[in-house]
Amino acid sequence: MPFQFDHLRTLTTLVDEGTFEAAARRLHVTASAVSQRVRAMEQSTGKVLVRRTNPVRTTDAGDVVLRYARQVLLLDADTAAELRTGGGAEPVSVPLAVNADSLSTWFLDALAEASPGADAVFEIHREDEEHTTSLLRSGTVMAAVTSTPEAVQGCAVAGLGTMRYRAVCSPEFDARHLGGRADPELLPGAPVVNFDRRDDLQDRFVRETTGREPSGPRHYIPASEDFARTVLLGFGWGVVPESQCAAEIGAGRLVELAPGHPVDVRLYWQRWNLRSPVLDRISEAVRAGAAARLHPF
Template sequence: MPFQFEHLRTLTALVDEGTFEAAARALHVTPSAVSQRIRAMEQAVGKVLVRRTTPVATTPAGDVVLRHARQVLVLDADALGELGTGDTDPLLPVAVNADSLSTWFLDALAAVTERLGPAFEVHREDEEHTTSLLRAGTVMAAVTSTPEAVQGCTVERLGTMRYLVVCTPEFDARHLGGRRDTALLARAPMVTFDRRDDLQDRFLRQTLSTGHRGPRHYIPASQDFARAVELGMGWGAVPEAQCARALEAGELVPLAPDHPVDVHLYWQRWNLRTPALDLLTDVVRRHAAAGLHPL
């Protein structure tokens, strides 16, 4: 593709920083220089690559070029690292769902930095939507619930994250008749992660064939979500790893022990061989095997 290296670096900086002014500061050039480089790239391919919004957004053509740019920059950083002339570690942007990040994925990242030293930019996104970041070239790899490989990526199974539907004994007494009556869950207060979180509703559809009609609390952080359930704000589907201690201590009670909510997780990564990405894949594979149920 007819792009200069500095132009590719400028595109990634523009997308990462969000504005022409911020990209100029990161690159130590003027905003006019950033604009000229982007315009030169667009003229080279005859297509608009960047929408001039705030923050900027790539077009479908821009997604293709951005993915190419990031791959070039990663390969360049790897080559300089092997030659011993690189002055910075490669930046690996990855996408992961909040519950994986809070339970097992962060340990994998720490293990990689101990051995190789890349810098990570973690994008937290629902597991059903992380592949959109791969398609856009925003990240190099992602934990996802999508088994079909994104174009230009490989996919492999990681395992199953198990969620248990739980509440406090006090919540059970107040809203479920003290009998853990799941038939009453549809009208009882519920904790959900955000408006795209479908786990609790999926449980209701599968077990009661109904939707939720009671109050909803939106708690968009994994640890805080589990804490909200422990405080009795509502019932919810909590990762098994996060509620095991509270269940053992009697601080939480299981509402449907025979009906866990299972989410199958996969690892998708660019089909590009680099030492950092290969090591990350190997470490993620091993940590997933220890922290997830077999798929």
């Protein structure tokens, strides 16, 4: 079933912007025109593609068409770039999903290596590494940093390396809650800092080192650098990326809990299995950046 190019662009813009009015402003048309284009696609497929919520959400059928739409737009941009002899073409929008710790430590540096020649603009979706694959399945993003080694349908997967975390606390916190000897056996009842309610790294560390379930008070700090600072300020203990706490440990501003037991998270790069100079360049830069900053498997 053929789709008009303008209709495909309208669907991706609607999903990205979230509302018919916002999509209309970006496309320089009326909201009614956006609605008519989406309705025409739904009539062509015989399925509802978009739930009219705020923001809009794609249905299962909409996910399939959204993936197709983004692939068509990417191929169109690649073709235009290869044929272009002068400037003027609009850079392709490349949506990517990345976990917060990678985003704040190594990913942006890697992406910067790709940016000058990629002729792209980036839309970063910050999501836990265990959940970024859902954005790939839905067609929301073209590639993702994930902890899932099994390839999403239609995607290729490559290992990036291991992100190492250290369980740490401030010396003052140690004195108040851990007996002044950084005793891991006291962690289950001690105040802890979590990134959000899906963050399992701290609980995982407690289970692995003590064999017990954590029960202490919890702070939730959903920003990577702020999370590390919260631990440094003594609100609670936490599992912090090694690159964000190594210097503080060395200077005595943080105390490492169970130094012989780091928490390692294996990371993978999943991308659409589609030949694209833009996506190829980004993938090469991400793999190179990961190799320079992460521990090997």
